[in-house]
Amino acid sequence: xxxxxxxxxxxxxxxxxxxxxxxxxxxxxxxxxxxxxxxxxxxxxxxxxxxxxxxxxxxxxxxxxxxxxxxxxxxxxxxxxxxxxxxxxxxxxxxxxxxxxxxxxxxxxxxxxxxxxxxxxxxxxxxxxxxxxxxxxxxxxxxxxxxxxxxxxxxxxxxxxxxxxxxxxxxxxxxxxxxxxxxxxxxxxxxxxxxxxxxxxxxxxxxxxxxxxxxxxxxxxxxxxxxxxxxxxxxxxxxxxxxxxxxxxxxxxxxxxxxxxxxxxxxxxxxxxxxxxxxxxxxxxxxxxxxxxx
Numbered sequence: 451x452x453x454x455x456x457x458x459x460x461x462x463x464x465x466x467x468x469x470x471x472x473x474x475x476x477x478x479x480x481x482x483x484x485x486x487x488x489x490x491x492x493x494x495x496x497x498x499x500x501x502x503x504x505x506x507x508x509x510x511x512x513x514x515x516x517x518x519x520x521x522x523x524x525x526x527x528x529x530x531x532x533x534x535x536x537x538x539x540x541x542x543x544x545x546x547x548x549x550x551x552x553x554x555x556x557x558x559x560x561x562x563x564x565x566x567x568x569x570x571x572x573x574x575x576x577x578x579x580x581x582x583x584x585x586x587x588x589x590x591x592x593x594x595x596x597x598x599x600x601x602x603x604x605x606x607x608x609x610x611x612x613x614x615x616x617x618x619x620x621x622x623x624x625x626x627x628x629x630x631x632x633x634x635x636x637x638x639x640x641x642x643x644x645x646x647x648x649x650x651x652x653x654x655x656x657x658x659x660x661x662x663x664x665x666x667x668x669x670x671x672x673x674x675x676x677x678x679x680x681x682x683x684x685x686x687x688x689x690x691x692x693x694x695x696x697x698x699x700x701x702x703x704x705x706x707x708x709x710x711x712x713x714x715x716x717x718x719x720x721x722x723x724x725x726x727x728x729x730x731x732x733x734x735x736x737x738x739x740x741x742x743x744x
Contacts, residue, residue: 451526451691451699453477458503458518459496462488468694478504512581513608524609525616527582528687529702531609533558536580537683539675540592541668544650548595551653552668554676561677561713563669567726578605584683586626586675587614613679616686620693626675626682635681635707637674644671660730666718673714680705 454477456467466488475481478500487493499518506514512531516524528535536557542548543566553564553573557580564573573596577583585592589612597604622629627645630636652668655661684704691699723731 452530455526459499461492516609524611531582535582537584537676537679541649541672552672554672556677574603581608583607583610620689660727662723677710
């Protein structure tokens with residue numbers, strides 16, 4: 451799809467791009483080296499721009515390509531750079547100055563979880579390992595929260611695909627859970643109806659009582675928010691090709707979440723209490739003893 455993208459040429463928008471396709475200029479290599487294509491004013495610049503794009507793709511220069519392709523079309527970068535992608539989601543404490551409590555990452559190496567008070571400080575380095583970020587509403591919420599929290603330590607990706615806006619352009623409105631249900635990506639029964647405010651309550655229960663079961667439930671919820679994005683990205687990409695009537699363009703295989711469910715269970719069960727959690731439990735039990743003695 452990327453090689454069919456002509457909107458990286460200044461002055462070429464969706465309509466002119468479709469006109470080029472209709473005239474048999476399907477890819478960068480089909481663009482004539484001479485003669486009039488877009489008009490004398492645009493042709494010279496177009497050929498230079500396409501040469502730069504070819505060189506950038508050959509170098510695997512995602513940052514350079516993302517700078518040329520309009521942000522609304524960054525979904526077209528996906529197949530070429532899918533192995534560089536990380537899918538992530540955050541939960542916060544719900545306060546006015548929101549701080550991340552749990553962050554789940556999913557990429558080719560598997561699932562990782564970062565928890566406030568445990569390993570959250572390692573998140574910026576983990577995020578910097580991947581050049582392409584995929585989120586749902588992350589450009590409006592997740593990334594600003596993390597950037598405010600970590601400051602200059604927080605990295606900037608070469609490209610960021612926010613699926614909320616990709617899906618909206620495809621007529622697929624609604625929140626992440628609603629879209630999952632519509633696309634056959636629903637969650638297990640015990641996760642049905644769980645929302646962002648529930649995540650805040652689970653975190654508060656964990657902080658107040660050292661409730662590890664509350665933390666485990668919260669982490670499981672957050673993990674689903676991350677790896678489900680892979681399947682949604684695949685489906686949205688294929689839907690976008692359908693929307694453009696590009697029947698001959700290869701579709702990407704949709705990720706099957708069964709591949710990671712064992713890892714979800716393993717990560718959850720590994721979440722035992724920390725020393726701090728045990729001290730919280732000691733205080734709660736002591737308060738309970740004092741109450742009953744009175």
